[in-house]
Amino acid sequence: MDAKLIREQFPILNQHVNGHPLVYLDSAATSQKPRSVIEAMDKYYREYNSNVHRGVHTLGTRATDGYEGAREKVRKFINADKIEEIIFMRGTTTAINTVASSYGRENLSEGDEIVITPMEHHSNIIPWQQVAKVTGATLKYIPLQEDGTISLDDVRKTVTKQTKIVSMMYVSNVLGTINPIKEITKIAHENGAIMVVDGAQSTPHMKVDVQDLDCDFYAFSAHKMCGPTGVGVLYGKKALLEQMEPVEFGGEMIDFVDLYDSTWKELPWKFEGGTPIIAGAIGLGAAIDFLEEIGLDNIEQHEHKLAQYALNRLSDVEGMEIYGPKVRAGLVTFNIADVHPHDVATVLDTEGIAVRAGHHCAQPLMKWLNVSATARASFYLYNTEQDVDLLVNGLIKTKEYFGDVFI
Structure with missing residues (x-):
């Protein structure tokens, strides 16, 4: 794949920031959107904006076809077995909260x-904290190895016959760790537990097959994979979803309403209360088309090369502390000695380089790393080795600037 040619399909990247060409290294927070996604959503609003499912007029039919067509694209994209297993939601956070609130509260009790x-x-800690408080279940943590990876031996020691739910991110948004989800799912099932996977950082960057993983629930967001904000997906095995009660009520999820009782529609609409995220789903469908045309295997290979190149280049910068394993997904998290990461990000921004600084919504991990915050550069299909070189040059300038300040 040619990242430079791909970059040309992203209008936002063709600009200058603070007098410099934009170098966007914050795709783990949100990716940029290609022209085809923007145009697909624009076409919906210009040509067939309408609510879905209940209308019999032409625009309603076209909108329904676009919305449900996107659902089928998602099903194929992650290789779900049934269309009923694909639920559109606001994003990964909403999806995990739905599993915790619906499945967790009904199936956990004291001692679990x-x-x-x-x-x-x-987003994959707090929902389980809240469910544990309500149900009396115990929240347990699999320890991390020194490099931020997980040992399967530790998984086997932590997961017991009392474990009912194992929930884990596929790829760490801080360390770049790629967790062995398939093997961990097998251990969970051997102990009678279900497996919930946070796929926010994996789905945009590698081929995902939920049937091969055998996970019970899988959540991801469109905005990290070239799609729009405000829409994501909860995949769940049909048998489990059928047992669960919805957590939002009204609109399309209704089957029949009486004065004192109501019934719900079948899957997947049971979990899609209110007017659904129509334009967002259509945009997600366009993003899937875009990614599949390039090829997820090509994207993964490109990002791994960039990550290794970045690790090698950054290792040559004096005073650089890099966190996470040597083999990782396409991001690098780091600190420069005696310089706060927010200052690092601010100086880089003056060079037109966008990175993320802070705790990355992972405060327990920051505590484990013994830092309050870090800087993070994350790569995607539109980034190049030249972007990494500019990052390194910017970090050298940052060191020189703060070195002069402290003299």
Whole structure:
């Protein structure tokens, strides 16, 4: 794949920031959008904007076809077995909260265990904390190795016959760790637990096959994979989704309403209360088309090369502390000695380089790393080795600037 040619399909990248060509290294927070996604959503609003499912007029039919067509694209994209297993939601956070609130509250009780890791995003910690408080279940953590990876031996020690739910990110948004989800799912199932996967950082960057992983739930967001904000997906095995109660009520999820009782529609609409995220789903469908045309295997290979190149270049910068394993997804998290990461990001911004600084919604992991915050450069299909070189040059300037300040 040619990242320079791909970059030309992203209008926002063709600009200058603070007098410099934009170098966007914050795709782990949100990716940029190609012209085809922008145009697909624009076409919906210009040509067939309408609500879906219930209308019998032409615009309503076209909108329904676009919305449900996007659902089928998602099903194929992650290789779900049934269309009913694909639920459109606001994003990964909403999807995990739905599993915790619906499945967790109904199936956990005192003495049961929920197992997660210290590397999780807050969105995969707080819902389980809240469910544990309500149900009396115990929240347990799989320990991390020194390099931020997980040992399967530690998984086997932590997951027991009392464990009912294991929930874990596929790829760490801080360390770049790629967790062995398929093997961990097998361990969870051997102990009678279900497996919930946070796929926010994996789905945009590698081929995902939920049937091969055998996970019970899988959540991801469109905005990290060239799609729009405000829409994401919850995949769940049909048998589990059918047992669960919805957490939002009204609109399309209704089957029949009486004065004192109501019934719900079948899957997947049971979990899609209110007017659904129509334009967002259509945009997600266009993003899937775009990514599949390039090829997820090509994207993964490109990002791994960039990450290794970045690790090698950054290792040559004096005073640089890099976090995470040697083999990783396409991001590098780091600190420069005696310089706060927010200052690093601010100086880089004056050079037109966009990176993320802070705790990255992973405060327990920051505590484990013994830092308050870090800087993070994250790569995607439109980034090049030249972007990494500019990052390194910017970091050298940052060191020189703060070195002069402290003299």
